[in-house]
Amino acid sequence: DQQVKQNSPSLSVQEGRISILNCDYTNSMFDYFLWYKKYPAEGPTFLISISSIKDKNEDGRFTVFLNKSAKHLSLHIVPSQPGDSAVYFCAASSGNTGKLIFGQGTTLQVKP
Amino acid sequence: DGGITQSPKYLFRKEGQNVTLSCEQNLNHDAMYWYRQDPGQGLRLIYYSQIVNDFQKGDIAEGYSVSREKKESFPLTVTSAQKNPTAFYLCATRQGARETQYFGPGTRLLVL
Numbered sequence: 001d002q003q004v005k006q007n008s009p010s011l012s013v014q015e016g017r018i019s020i021l022n023c024d025y026t027n028s029m030f031d032y033f034l035w036y037k038k039y040p041a042e043g044p045t046f047l048i049s050i051s052s053i054k055d056k057n058e059d060g061r062f063t064v065f066l067n068k069s070a071k072h073l074s075l076h077i078v079p080s081q082p083g084d085s086a087v088y089f090c091a092a093s094s095g096n097t098g099k100l101i102f103g104q105g106t107t108l109q110v111k112p
Numbered sequence: 113d114g115g116i117t118q119s120p121k122y123l124f125r126k127e128g129q130n131v132t133l134s135c136e137q138n139l140n141h142d143a144m145y146w147y148r149q150d151p152g153q154g155l156r157l158i159y160y161s162q163i164v165n166d167f168q169k170g171d172i173a174e175g176y177s178v179s180r181e182k183k184e185s186f187p188l189t190v191t192s193a194q195k196n197p198t199a200f201y202l203c204a205t206r207q208g209a210r211e212t213q214y215f216g217p218g219t220r221l222l223v224l
Contacts, residue, residue: 102154
């Protein structure tokens with residue numbers, strides 16, 4: 001049972017445009033959500049997070065939106081840059097163990 | 113230079129052999145985690161430890177063992193009971209009650 005789903009395996013956007021990556025979850029007990037960026041053969045790098053008490057968090061070019069009623073979150077990257085090309089994972093957690101449940105990832109390609 | 117170190121970068125295992133993956137951190141973080149990534153999939157939790165001398169099974173602990181004798185170190189042993197060990201293994205740490213996990217560079221395990 002996949003509790004965190006990223007239904008789009010890949011996304012291609014033009015440099016300078018907006019990239020929107022989506023993530024859905026099924027467990028209503030999740031109270032913290034994170035986005036990670038990963039290059040091949042490297043560890044994931046933390047990008048941005050959001051607590052369930054908020055519906056938006058912004059950090060530079062990255063904004064995460066949370067819609068709790070729809071159990072959906074999205075990551076917006078504006079403007080997209082070729083260096084943003086990577087695999088993006090969303091992750092969710094509940095409680096204080098820090099256990100993260102990851103989605104399958106979305107490969108973003110930003111074309112110059 | 114603070115961070116998370118994983119060694120080796122590549123590891124080869126023969127049939128019936130146990131191998132140990134190293135994870136060391138000098139971030140003074142309390143919690144440490146081991147994840148496994150398979151191609152086209154997200155990260156899955158193997159084991160985690162929130163404090164020295166204590167650890168818990170994650171979602172896919174069968175065929176693996178860990179120890180946490182020191183705060184800085186959380187080695188993972190892939191035993192011969194793990195029938196499909198070929199994967200990319202990632203170690204992560206978390207500071208206190210904060211949710212964000214930080215990942216090491218990973219170890220790729222291959223079976224000969």
